[in-house]
Amino acid sequence: MNDYFIEVAKHLSMLPIEERDILIQFYSEYYEEEGKTEQQLYDELGMPKKFAKVLVSNYLAENEDAVIFKEKPFKSIRWLLLGILASPILLPAAIALVAVLFALIIVIISLVFALIVTIGSIFIAGIALIASAFFVINSSIFTYLFFTGSGLICLGISLLFVPLLVKFSKWCVSLVQRFLQFVVRKIGDRKKVGVRYEN
Numbered sequence: 001m002n003d004y005f006i007e008v009a010k011h012l013s014m015l016p017i018e019e020r021d022i023l024i025q026f027y028s029e030y031y032e033e034e035g036k037t038e039q040q041l042y043d044e045l046g047m048p049k050k051f052a053k054v055l056v057s058n059y060l061a062e063n064e065d066a067v068i069f070k071e072k073p074f075k076s077i078r079w080l081l082l083g084i085l086a087s088p089i090l091l092p093a094a095i096a097l098v099a100v101l102f103a104l105i106i107v108i109i110s111l112v113f114a115l116i117v118t119i120g121s122i123f124i125a126g127i128a129l130i131a132s133a134f135f136v137i138n139s140s141i142f143t144y145l146f147f148t149g150s151g152l153i154c155l156g157i158s159l160l161f162v163p164l165l166v167k168f169s170k171w172c173v174s175l176v177q178r179f180l181q182f183v184v185r186k187i188g189d190r191k192k193v194g195v196r197y198e199n
Contacts, residue, residue, distance in 0.1 A: 002028055004041045004048055011052030015059055023055055101176070108172045115165050119158050126154030 005028045012020045031041060045051040129151030137144045 002032070002038060002041065004038050004045075005031075007048035008052045008055070011049045012055060014056060019059065023059075101179070104176065104179070108176070112165070112169055112172065115161075115168070119161050119165060122154050122161075123158035126151045126156075126158060129154060 005024050008027075009020060009024045012023065015023070036044070129147050131151075133144050133147035133151065136147060
């Protein structure tokens with residue numbers, strides 16, 4: 001195996017071992033049959049690390065059920081972005097993509113932050129109502145029960161929405177992943193980056 005592909009293999013550590021071996025064997029044999037020198041590989045494919053980023057990005061785009069999506073969602077997003085940015089053909093599209101993705105992430109973060117503040121405010125209001133109930137206990141039992149009941153309702157509502165907020169946050173991360181996969185599939189034609197890999 002060529003030194004170039006040994007170096008590429010070092011940068012494919014996030015892929016499953018079997019998939020990594022298949023990719024390296026495929027590209028190594030293909031370019032060996034073509035009779036390419038190591039310098040020609042550098043000229044055609046770029047630096048090994050850059051080519052590895054493209055391979056990882058393509059793998060993640062084609063395998064929606066990859067383990068990394070579930071175990072390390074932010075790392076998979078990073079690798080998809082790096083793969084797009086690593087391809088010189090995709091650079092203009094990548095710049096536009098980064099701008100759109102940045103805007104999408106800002107909107108999602110703002111929305112999640114607004115939901116956290118809203119849920120926190122409802123929780124604090126519930127505690128304040130329950131605390132206020134103890135100050136009015138002497139004046140009227142009905143006022144005491146109203147404040148206590150209202151406080152418990154606020155606490156219940158806020159605690160009810162915490163799991164929904166967690167699910168919503170996970171959904172947002174998944175949305176960004178799917179968006180990047182879609183972009184890599186549509187824009188990142190692997191024929192432009194090298195040889196099409198097929199199982």
